[in-house]
Amino acid sequence: MTMTDCASCADERAAGAAFCEACGRALGAPCPNCGIPGGVGEDGYCQNCGMLAGRPRDHIDIDCGEVAAAVTDRGRRHHRNEDAMWLAVRGGDVDVVVSDGVSASFDPDVASETAAGTAGALLAESPDVSAAILGAKRAVAELASTGDPRRATSNPACTIVVATVRGAEINIGWVGDSRAYWLPPEGPAEQLTEDDSWATHAIAMGADPIAAMQDPKAHAITAWLGADASPVLPRTGAFTVVGAGHLVLCSDGLWNYLPDPESFASTVRAHLHAGGTLISAARSLVEFANAAGGADNITVALIPVSSPAPAPDSSPATDSAPATDSAVDSAPATADEPVKE
Amino acid sequence: MPYTAEAFQNEFLALGATEVNAIITVTSSGSEGGRRTAGATEIIIVDASGSMQAEGRISAARQAAKAAVECIDDGVNFAIIAGVSTAQQLFPAPGQLAVSSPQTRADAVRSIDRLQASGGTAMGAWLLLAAQLFAQRPGDIAHAILLTDGDNGERHGYLEQVLDSIAGRFTCDCRGVGVNWKVSELRKIATALLGTVDIVAQPSGLTAAFEQMMTKAMGKTSADVQLKVWTPVNASVRFVKQVEPEVMDLTGKRTEDGPRAGRYPLGSWGAESRDYHVCIDVPAGAAGDEMLAARVSVVEGDTVHAQSLVRAVWTEDTVLSAKINRQVAHYTGQAELADAIQAGIEARKAGDDRTATIKFGRAAQLAHASGNKATEELLATVVDIEDAATGTVRLRRKVEAADEMALDTRSTKTVRVGRSQ
Numbered sequence: 001m002t003m004t005d006c007a008s009c010a011d012e013r014a015a016g017a018a019f020c021e022a023c024g025r026a027l028g029a030p031c032p033n034c035g036i037p038g039g040v041g042e043d044g045y046c047q048n049c050g051m052l053a054g055r056p057r058d059h060i061d062i063d064c065g066e067v068a069a070a071v072t073d074r075g076r077r078h079h080r081n082e083d084a085m086w087l088a089v090r091g092g093d094v095d096v097v098v099s100d101g102v103s104a105s106f107d108p109d110v111a112s113e114t115a116a117g118t119a120g121a122l123l124a125e126s127p128d129v130s131a132a133i134l135g136a137k138r139a140v141a142e143l144a145s146t147g148d149p150r151r152a153t154s155n156p157a158c159t160i161v162v163a164t165v166r167g168a169e170i171n172i173g174w175v176g177d178s179r180a181y182w183l184p185p186e187g188p189a190e191q192l193t194e195d196d197s198w199a200t201h202a203i204a205m206g207a208d209p210i211a212a213m214q215d216p217k218a219h220a221i222t223a224w225l226g227a228d229a230s231p232v233l234p235r236t237g238a239f240t241v242v243g244a245g246h247l248v249l250c251s252d253g254l255w256n257y258l259p260d261p262e263s264f265a266s267t268v269r270a271h272l273h274a275g276g277t278l279i280s281a282a283r284s285l286v287e288f289a290n291a292a293g294g295a296d297n298i299t300v301a302l303i304p305v306s307s308p309a310p311a312p313d314s315s316p317a318t319d320s321a322p323a324t325d326s327a328v329d330s331a332p333a334t335a336d337e338p339v340k341e
Numbered sequence: 342m343p344y345t346a347e348a349f350q351n352e353f354l355a356l357g358a359t360e361v362n363a364i365i366t367v368t369s370s371g372s373e374g375g376r377r378t379a380g381a382t383e384i385i386i387v388d389a390s391g392s393m394q395a396e397g398r399i400s401a402a403r404q405a406a407k408a409a410v411e412c413i414d415d416g417v418n419f420a421i422i423a424g425v426s427t428a429q430q431l432f433p434a435p436g437q438l439a440v441s442s443p444q445t446r447a448d449a450v451r452s453i454d455r456l457q458a459s460g461g462t463a464m465g466a467w468l469l470l471a472a473q474l475f476a477q478r479p480g481d482i483a484h485a486i487l488l489t490d491g492d493n494g495e496r497h498g499y500l501e502q503v504l505d506s507i508a509g510r511f512t513c514d515c516r517g518v519g520v521n522w523k524v525s526e527l528r529k530i531a532t533a534l535l536g537t538v539d540i541v542a543q544p545s546g547l548t549a550a551f552e553q554m555m556t557k558a559m560g561k562t563s564a565d566v567q568l569k570v571w572t573p574v575n576a577s578v579r580f581v582k583q584v585e586p587e588v589m590d591l592t593g594k595r596t597e598d599g600p601r602a603g604r605y606p607l608g609s610w611g612a613e614s615r616d617y618h619v620c621i622d623v624p625a626g627a628a629g630d631e632m633l634a635a636r637v638s639v640v641e642g643d644t645v646h647a648q649s650l651v652r653a654v655w656t657e658d659t660v661l662s663a664k665i666n667r668q669v670a671h672y673t674g675q676a677e678l679a680d681a682i683q684a685g686i687e688a689r690k691a692g693d694d695r696t697a698t699i700k701f702g703r704a705a706q707l708a709h710a711s712g713n714k715a716t717e718e719l720l721a722t723v724v725d726i727e728d729a730a731t732g733t734v735r736l737r738r739k740v741e742a743a744d745e746m747a748l749d750t751r752s753t754k755t756v757r758v759g760r761s762q
Contacts, residue, residue, distance in 0.1 A: 034574075043650070045632075045633035045650075046573070046633075048573065048574050049573050049574055049575070049632075050572070050573025050574075050576065050623075050632045050633040050634065051573075051626075051630065051631070051632050051633075052630075052631040052632070074629070076628075076629060077628040077629045077657060078629050078656075079629045079630065079654045079655070079656065080631070103658060103661065104658075104660055104661065
């Protein structure tokens with residue numbers, strides 16, 4: 001590959017110039033793939049090698065200083081980022097949403113973006129996580145009948161996990177396998193959500209946990225947002241923090257590499273304690289997942305939460321211990337429920 | 342903008358895959374509210390060789406030519422060529438074009454009465470004269486109708502030489518009357534000149550055929566529309582085929598247009614829709630890579646009417662990469678159907694009944710599965726279809742020559758599938 005030709009007209013005098021001397025076309029950014037100067041065309045594809053130079057959603061940071069931070073990233077193996085997130089901070093109040101598009105559906109990136117945006121906007125009006133998820137469900141279901149006609153046969157679908165933080169009060173809700181964790185200063189992390197996944201339900205019904213997690217269907221989800229979803233009953237939980245710790249929301253692009261609560265806790269804690277800021281910890285967690293393979297899109301949100309009067313016990317006091325499902329939990333699924341891979 | 346170009350494809354490729362397929366549907370609502378953007382010239386070429394005296398062909402051809410003349414819009418340039426051993430201009434005066442009006446059309450109809458059948462068949466010479474007449478009106482929508490009833494009598498290779506020199510100058514629809522002409526010969530002309538070929542078995546069918554061709558020609562509003570295909574470095578175009586309304590391979594008609602781009606002629610356009618199958622070979626990408634495999638534009642001169650992107654996305658997810666796009670699968674089948682029929686006819690002529698049975702069987706299966714009823718009915722005139730689903734057929738002992746020629750000429754006709762994936 002020569003570094004000296006204009007991607008549009010193959011003139012060799014364009015090296016280092018802002019415009020091609022032969023065709024006069026403005027030379028844009030060099031192509032990150034083949035390096036040709038001015039390679040990236042208006043549609044985002046290199047005019048030489050054809051590779052997509054990148055999309056805005058490939059990597060997004062949201063830095064809310066010491067209050068919260070979130071990062072979403074395309075990962076190493078997927079061609080686009082089908083995860084989406086929402087992070088809103090008003091004083092000490094935090095609303096956060098993570099959504100993961102179902103790859104086998106059509107336009108899953110649109111589904112996750114719609115879900116996160118709709119749920120986030122609803123939370124700004126009222127901190128009702130169930131209402132936010134149901135609103136997101138309606139918006140994602142409507143996508144099937146708009147836009148590209150192919151959406152009708154494989155409707156856009158996604159997961160969602162939603163959390164609100166008001167002082168020491170945390171409310172969460174979810175559908176699918178995107179997770180929320182409580183990370184105390186020491187000890188294992190507490191998973192606040194329970195995956196709507198084949199493996200989780202198989203284990204709940206008595207299957208061997210190791211065998212169930214190794215099954216090809218292990219990650220197939222049993223509940224999702226989309227036009228073809230069964231009636232959605234968001235599963236929710238409410239907690240009051242005693243002491244201090246971190247609320248962590250993430251998509252499976254991160255937790256796949258940290259399957260057990262001990263490794264999750266020690267890894268996230270190590271990144272939080274690396275001495276940087278909250279956003280640098282979120283970024284380095286994404287780098288950790290990418291270094292481990294980056295097999296899926298990665299999204300992580302970190303929100304420090306503490307009780308006004310710190311107590312010796314740092315674990316969250318839950319309204320209904322243990323910190324899993326609340327009263328509106330949906331009925332347990334059967335093993336032959338419809339699933340999405 | 343009256344044109345649209347829409348790509349149908351499964352952009353997801355398995356790791357290591359290097360072949361990208363897409364169907365591009367080009368639709369035009371007719372430019373400038375159905376008005377022509379250029380002038381138009383029509384030339385009618387009627388075989389007047391001695392054999393045309395048989396079965397009342399020459400009188401039917403006169404009737405048909407008159408009917409076609411009556412279909413020419415006012416203001417369109419036209420001429421009529423009588424085809425014998427040389428090309429003779431029947432109307433207007435040699436070397437000239439008439440401008441269509443009630444008066445000139447009446448003059449033309451009178452001159453057609455002078456058309457007599459005597460002499461030989463020299464298609465190369467006829468087409469060459471047509472090209473010379475069209476050359477007076479560069480930029481026009483240039484269309485010819487060629488009618489013959491026999492084999493070309495020119496020296497071997499001359500017709501091909503002429504076609505090479507005039508390709509792209511005008512489009513030509515070819516019709517053979519009776520059964521003593523060669524499908525391969527007319528197909529060669531139609532393919533080179535982006536036209537159609539068909540049989541008119543009975544002379545009485547000529548008038549309707551000519552009226553239909555001329556009416557369609559009058560509906561064309563743009564002269565020279567092209568498909569421009571850009572591909573990235575290290576990628577190459579394996580083929581570009583029109584696949585609807587009929588199969589026509591355009592791969593060899595490419596002319597280079599700047600770095601990594603080429604143009605393929607689509608001929609003249611009216612308010613219509615056609616489908617093209619584009620197949621690109623690309624270097625293999627890594628998981629998560631997204632490549633623009635081709636940028637396909639509908640162009641006329643320097644004007645880009647519409648554009649569509651053909652993408653390649655490599656994924657480890659076999660659920661995504663294993664899906665074959667319905668349009669691509671359908672038209673791959675329609676192209677195979679045309680090939681199977683032509684191979685079957687050739688094998689049957691060569692006396693290879695076994696190969697003929699296999700090819701026709703496959704054709705029956707493809708026609709049935711794709712809902713191409715017209716082709717299935719034509720096949721049934723040449724073979725007994727015992728079970729279309731499994732492709733079980735038996736060769737018929739006695740086949741009408743006209744039926745086999747109809748199957749041959751119409752083997753390239755395709756049908757559309759629903760637009761959803």
